[in-house]
Amino acid sequence: MQPRTIALVGTPNSGKSTIFNALTGLRQKVGNFSGVTVEAKTGSIRLAEQPTAQPSSPTDSTTTNARQTHVQCIDLPGLYSLNPKTPDEKISVEILRGEHSRYAQPDAVVFVMEGVNLEKSLFLYAQYAALKIPTIVAVTMIDSIQASGGVFDDIEMAHALGVEVCGIVGHKGIGIEDIRHAIAANDFRPPEAALQGLLSDISSELPRSTPHPEQESIEQQHEWARQIASDVARIPEHDALTLTLDAIFLHPLWGPLVFLAVMLLFFQAIFTWATPAMDGIDALFAALGDQITTLMPAGIVQDFVVNGVIAGVGSVIKFLPQILILTLVITLLEDVGYLARGAFLVDRAMGAFGLQGRAFVPLLSSFACAIPGMMSARIIASEKDRLTTILIAPLMPCSARLPIYVLMITAFVPSVFLAGILNVQGLVLMGLYALGGVSGLLAAKVLKSTAFHGSKLPFLMELPPYRFPTWKGLLLTLFHRTKQFLTSAGTTILLLSVLLWGLGAFPQAQISSGTEPIRAKQIQLEQSALGRIGKAIEPVFAPLGFDWKVTVGVLGSFAAREVFVSVMGQVYSVDIAESDEQLRTILQRTISFPAAISILVFYVYALQCMSTIAVMKRETGSWKYPAFAFSYTLVLAYTASLLVYQVCRVLWQ
Amino acid sequence: MSEYPIGATARILHYTHHDAFTERLREFGLIPGTLIRLLRKAPFKGPIEIQYRHSRIVLRPEEISHMKLERVG
Numbered sequence: 001m002q003p004r005t006i007a008l009v010g011t012p013n014s015g016k017s018t019i020f021n022a023l024t025g026l027r028q029k030v031g032n033f034s035g036v037t038v039e040a041k042t043g044s045i046r047l048a049e050q051p052t053a054q055p056s057s058p059t060d061s062t063t064t065n066a067r068q069t070h071v072q073c074i075d076l077p078g079l080y081s082l083n084p085k086t087p088d089e090k091i092s093v094e095i096l097r098g099e100h101s102r103y104a105q106p107d108a109v110v111f112v113m114e115g116v117n118l119e120k121s122l123f124l125y126a127q128y129a130a131l132k133i134p135t136i137v138a139v140t141m142i143d144s145i146q147a148s149g150g151v152f153d154d155i156e157m158a159h160a161l162g163v164e165v166c167g168i169v170g171h172k173g174i175g176i177e178d179i180r181h182a183i184a185a186n187d188f189r190p191p192e193a194a195l196q197g198l199l200s201d202i203s204s205e206l207p208r209s210t211p212h213p214e215q216e217s218i219e220q221q222h223e224w225a226r227q228i229a230s231d232v233a234r235i236p237e238h239d240a241l242t243l244t245l246d247a248i249f250l251h252p253l254w255g256p257l258v259f260l261a262v263m264l265l266f267f268q269a270i271f272t273w274a275t276p277a278m279d280g281i282d283a284l285f286a287a288l289g290d291q292i293t294t295l296m297p298a299g300i301v302q303d304f305v306v307n308g309v310i311a312g313v314g315s316v317i318k319f320l321p322q323i324l325i326l327t328l329v330i331t332l333l334e335d336v337g338y339l340a341r342g343a344f345l346v347d348r349a350m351g352a353f354g355l356q357g358r359a360f361v362p363l364l365s366s367f368a369c370a371i372p373g374m375m376s377a378r379i380i381a382s383e384k385d386r387l388t389t390i391l392i393a394p395l396m397p398c399s400a401r402l403p404i405y406v407l408m409i410t411a412f413v414p415s416v417f418l419a420g421i422l423n424v425q426g427l428v429l430m431g432l433y434a435l436g437g438v439s440g441l442l443a444a445k446v447l448k449s450t451a452f453h454g455s456k457l458p459f460l461m462e463l464p465p466y467r468f469p470t471w472k473g474l475l476l477t478l479f480h481r482t483k484q485f486l487t488s489a490g491t492t493i494l495l496l497s498v499l500l501w502g503l504g505a506f507p508q509a510q511i512s513s514g515t516e517p518i519r520a521k522q523i524q525l526e527q528s529a530l531g532r533i534g535k536a537i538e539p540v541f542a543p544l545g546f547d548w549k550v551t552v553g554v555l556g557s558f559a560a561r562e563v564f565v566s567v568m569g570q571v572y573s574v575d576i577a578e579s580d581e582q583l584r585t586i587l588q589r590t591i592s593f594p595a596a597i598s599i600l601v602f603y604v605y606a607l608q609c610m611s612t613i614a615v616m617k618r619e620t621g622s623w624k625y626p627a628f629a630f631s632y633t634l635v636l637a638y639t640a641s642l643l644v645y646q647v648c649r650v651l652w653q
Numbered sequence: 654m655s656e657y658p659i660g661a662t663a664r665i666l667h668y669t670h671h672d673a674f675t676e677r678l679r680e681f682g683l684i685p686g687t688l689i690r691l692l693r694k695a696p697f698k699g700p701i702e703i704q705y706r707h708s709r710i711v712l713r714p715e716e717i718s719h720m721k722l723e724r725v726g
Binding site for chain 1: 673674676677678679680681682684685693695696697698699700702704706707708709710711712713716
């Protein structure tokens with residue numbers, strides 16, 4: 001008889017997730033623990049009664065074969081002790097103690113220990129043992145112990161701890177079958193006996209002089225952990241490969257240079273390499289829309305399917321290549337251990353804005369797109385720092401702003417060269433990027449000194465040994481990110497884009513049959529709810545220099561900033577696909593220079609992106625954060641545009 | 654510790670303050686009696702990297718200020 005539910009328990013970086021991936025494969029569910037954004041990974045382990053049968057295909061996992069049983073498995077967030085300091089640790093401790101509202105106490109535990117740092121894992125085990133949950137111990141990275149000239153004796157350890165011990169080499173899959181067999185044979189045993197004896201031996205030897213009783217037990221538990229570790233293994237303190245690599249990666253000169261190179265590559269990857277795939281998806285959805293246009297009779301239903309549903313869904317799926325590339329690069333950097341090094345190098349600079357070293361990854365990726373940026377904020381352990389980073393991510397100059405910047409700059413800024421080489425248009429573009437980036441960092445500073453004042457847990461980070469990534473884990477991460485993104489964010493965005501379409505399509509205008517299509521679109525937009533709202537709230541935007549047409553552009557691009565360009569084309573009756581130049585000429589005639597600068601500044605700040613709002617809601621678990629982000633960026637956008645417009649107007653005359 | 658030269662070794666004597674953070678340091682194994690070695694300092698008074706037994710951690714210099722140390726090498 002096997003246990004029904006088991007949990008994987010261990011310190012962060014102990015190799016838990018690798019074992020989880022190997023045991024459950026595609027039979028995983030990745031979600032968030034309710035209320036917090038700590039990842040909850042559950043999966044089922046298929047046990048064959050014939051020990052040689054190994055599951056190869058996920059599709060037959062639902063078949064009820066009498067010879068197979070399934071065990072539910074949860075991969076608990078890593079923890080250092082049973083006195084939790086972070087939200088992740090709190091969840092793990094609550095589940096282990098049987099105090100969690102959603103997850104029951106597991107029937108049994110696979111306790112994962114980091115082979116190259118047994119003391120750290122044994123310290124946690126010393127505290128954990130008091131819970132008396134039936135346990136199997138899995139010791140990971142035993143190949144690293146051997147490679148560095150150390151020895152590890154699993155039989156001695158099993159003897160010392162009184163539980164079954166399996167040696168694992170995660171990235172090669174060695175030892176995984178041993179765990180599977182141990183689960184099938186129900187080799188779990190409560191860890192109490194051996195540990196209690198040893199603990200009392202040690203406590204009788206220690207002088208009882210310290211005034212803090214809880215402190216005494218931490219010291220005792222370490223004492224016990226050190227003793228067991230030295231009994232069962234001899235591990236060199238230095239890992240030669242890690243020392244050599246760190247001599248370069250953390251070198252005062254080479255370290256930052258390597259870091260810059262890595263970041264350049266990272267930026268290139270999401271900014272440039274994703275573009276062909278994004279263009280491809282765009283073209284695919286456009287072609288699909290065209291197909292349906294020819295197949296369906298023209299009219300409101302066709303318009304709904306093509307411009308509401310297909311365009312809406314397409315605008316979401318378009319972000320997938322960026323998200324996949326970003327997830328791939330970050331997971332890879334994290335798995336090999338480089339991310340911790342990067343955080344060490346830039347912590348000082350980020351600290352100036354009240355942020356942690358790790359915040360550089362989300363902020364930099366937000367230069368390409370705030371969505372993968374906010375998703376990568378998960379690497380920040382402190383919840384306050386993570387929320388601050390997510391809230392300022394939309395201020396980072398993302399690539400969706402570029403079409404607007406390019407349109408307005410080419411229309412209003414002369415292409416003249418300063419000192420023969422610097423194009424003024426380029427300088428303005430750079431200025432807009434800098435404005436967004438600097439404003440974001442300042443906003444972080446403000447948030448960190450007000451609402452998110454003080455981090456409970458200061459910057460304290462392990463530098464893990466460098467190790468090989470596991471390809472299976474990498475692919476599983478990509479698969480789950482894709483699934484998560486498409487289902488969760490997709491539904492919200494689809495809903496909102498249908499709503500926006502409805503506002504633009506209703507009420508329907510009376511258009512005589514001979515009207516040019518482009519002119520018909522203009523009339524429809526002008527008489528639609530969207531157009532009427534635009535005209536109604538024009539006075540609100542008038543101090544910024546926006547007329548009702550620009551106001552409609554701002555409203556219409558609520559869903560996605562780049563839509564501003566096509567809405568502008570519609571309100572001015574220009575088919576922009578055919579004539580970009582024509583639109584620029586009209587803009588120059590109808591919009592004053594101060595108003596043009598005001599529009600640019602508005603888009604530097606305003607959070608005009610449904611996808612961002614949907615993803616922010618998912619990443620923070622509450623509507624309150626996207627609502628706040630939308631409001632404060634709108635206030636910033638309005639104030640900054642107002643100032644710029646009014647000042648420019650005075651100077652311009 | 655951040656004033657020490659790179660490679661210096663010190664012994665932890667005791668903590669001058671007790672809170673969740675110093676508890677975490679002790680849970681990490683930085684208990685009195687442990688020998689720690691300064692491996693690296695990030696420029697501009699950035700974080701420092703220390704090594705003790707099988708662990709290597711980075712923290713900000715001010716975060717180690719509650720640790721009373723005795724330099725031994």
